[in-house]
Amino acid sequence: MPEVDPPAPTRPGEVVWLEPYPEALLEGVPGPEARYEHAEAISLAFVTALQVLPPRQLAVLVLRDVMGFHAAEVAEMLDSSVDSVKSALKRARARLQRGWPQAAEPPPASGSPSEQALVASFVRAYEAGDVDALIAMFTDDITVSMPPIPLEYQGRDAAARLFAGIFGSGRRVDLVPTRANGQPAFGAYLHGSTGIRHGSGLFVLTLAGDRICAFTRFDNDVLPSFGLPRSLPG
Structure with missing residues (x-):
């Protein structure tokens, strides 16, 4: 922004290290199988919301809902069981529903x-x-x-x-x-x-x-x- 004295902000921001992602780098990435659409999965709001998830839930959500891998494939990648992957995905989605504001x-x-x-x-x-x-x-x-x-x-x-x-x-x-x-x-x-x-x-x-x-x-x-x-x- 220009170097001027800005008005007082409304509130402090919650995330200070979020970075934008060039869309060109996403070409060729398979679409997700789950309910999140591709545009939602890479939006700034979604990326911000991801940062509240525990590492395990974050990994499962990205692999399943963003990258589009099957539960069995994710389980093999994470050296886990299919049931564990499904449970982590369910918890991650529920947490995002509580913390991810949806546009009207x-x-x-x-x-x-x-x-x-x-x-x-x-x-x-x-x-x-x-x-x-x-x-x-x-x-x-x-x-x-x-x-x-x-x-x-x-x-x-x-x-x-x-x-x-x-x-x-x-x-x-x-x-x-x-x-x-x-x-x-x-x-x-x-x-x-x-x-x-x-x-x-x-x-x-x-x-x-x-x-x-x-x-x-x-x-x-x-x-x-x-x-x-x-x-x-x-």
Whole structure:
């Protein structure tokens, strides 16, 4: 985010070491057999929720519901029994149900016209520094976070104050599209006085219906992982 004095955050964040995952690295991974859809299994919300699981349950859940292995295959990998694997998976799913907030509406399909339209509107608003247009795309309970900074902004009012401060400083960015954790993402490049645009972070959007329910900004050191340069020429 730009170097301005931000408004007070709504609350401290719970996870400070979460990293985005380039979607290109997921190509060829088999779809899960269980009830989690592929996009849910790699979303930031899901990855965050995974971090509350004990190691055994985490391993079983990832192997079964994300990687799509059969229970017998997981049991062999973990030197365990099929019954033990099934029990660990049941407990892991139950724990995630208690701790993983679900969006009120499912996100649009990846690459669908509805997703493309929402993403295009976001890019126009953000690059223009149009706070009103940006906030209009947010859900009422939007969450804005900036890991590894352990602070969050919850709700439209808090988000509006934050982005008003950012855009009010006169700083503008260009957005370069990519995807992270199955979600729309953008390399953000700050306009500089020399004409060179320097990378200022990676933005990841979590969508719910035709709105944005979470905005996560990561530091610019993740840009190379997504094939994005650290700077763009003028």
